Amino acid sequence: MAQNREFFYRRLHSLLGVIPIGLFLVQHLFVNQFARWGPESFNTAAGVMGNLPFVLVLEIVIIYLPLIFHAIYGVYIAFTAKNNVTRYGYFRNWMFYLQRITGIITLIFVVWHVWETRIAHAIHGTEVNFDMMVNILDHPFMFWFYIIGVISAVFHFANGLWSFSVSWGLTITPRSQRIVTYVTMIIFVALSYVGVSTLIAFVS
């Protein structure tokens, strides 16, 4: 029964990108905004999230498993495309290309981010708090790595919402698809502001 699973895998990939991964991303960006209110606020908020009951189960079921599937299948999707934006420079073709590029950048970023804030924490027992983030973002390279990673993740999510709405047949007409393009790009700008302002708060 390895045959004819593509439809299911593709739809699952599309769904998981929004629920739960996309929801988690939004939640994560908003909770981190507490950094702008100072170290105590951030540490309290991060403490609540990091000490939720059954936190490891929640992380595995809501984050790690969906993310691993989405990432592995996403890499497969990205590398089966033969991008042709130089020949067909249409807006949607660029978005198609950027969706794949930001997916790969986000994957690299998330692997590093999970290692740094979860696995290294579990192995070395480093404290996950405001000061840890300040130390990481103190290096200009890491600061820009985080900026690019966060913007890529947010773009991938926002534009992914657009593809989700087409893939599930929510938006059919060109007009509805165009309106959702505007909406998702507003989401991209808004969430980028949330993410980037958080990162700046850690270094200022």
Add this chain to the structure above:
Amino acid sequence: MSDTKKINLIITRQDSPDSKPYEEEFSIPYRKNLNVISALMEIRRNPVNAKGENTSPVFWEMGCLEEVCGACSMVINGKPQQACTALVDQLEQPIRLAPMTTFPVVRDLAVDRSRMFDSLKKVKAWIPIDGTYDLGPGPRMAESKRQWAYELSKCMTCGVCLEACPNVNSDSNFIGPAPLSQVRLFNSHPTGEFHKSERMETIMEDGGLANCGNSQNCVQSCPKGIPLTTSIAALNREATLQSFKSFFGSDNVN
């Protein structure tokens, strides 16, 4: 003055399906209102390349010469289109002609589009009207719907949408936009609807509908202006409903 004016062409040629492609330049006398086909006919009449060497005439396919058969599709100055409606006076020179890359080359500019016709068979792109007895007249179709369906029926299986699609390539088994839109056409016909669920099941198999990545190059490139991405999104909705029905169970056929 007009005697010295030339039309320059750079043509990607290939002698046989397995041989290596190479480029050959041609320079033909200018005439007004030529299309790419008549330029190719000029080369065929006098098969001499730009260096003045005798060469084999360039091979290409053509049929209707009025953009309804789809046979003369080729990549002209980087854009896949029909050679018959590509007017020389509107093209930047040198005019670059190349075969479409998505399909196996037969010779020079002629490609084998069999995969598209196989896809049409696979999705049952027809209306079942044959029986062992007279089935009588079919149900009527509203005029407004007929006019809408006519737009989808303009597909001439030319292959331009497959050529433009980044997800149709040698690494993927995606059948491409054209046969998907045909599924929508035949599913919406009152008699064609008899095969609706079979067609849906077929395009929900590997290499089907789900492989669309929404780059929407197809709808931008289609010479007949067929709303391919609208068809695909509509089928996506239908497939969502169909998958829920078949998973949660339903006694309804269709």
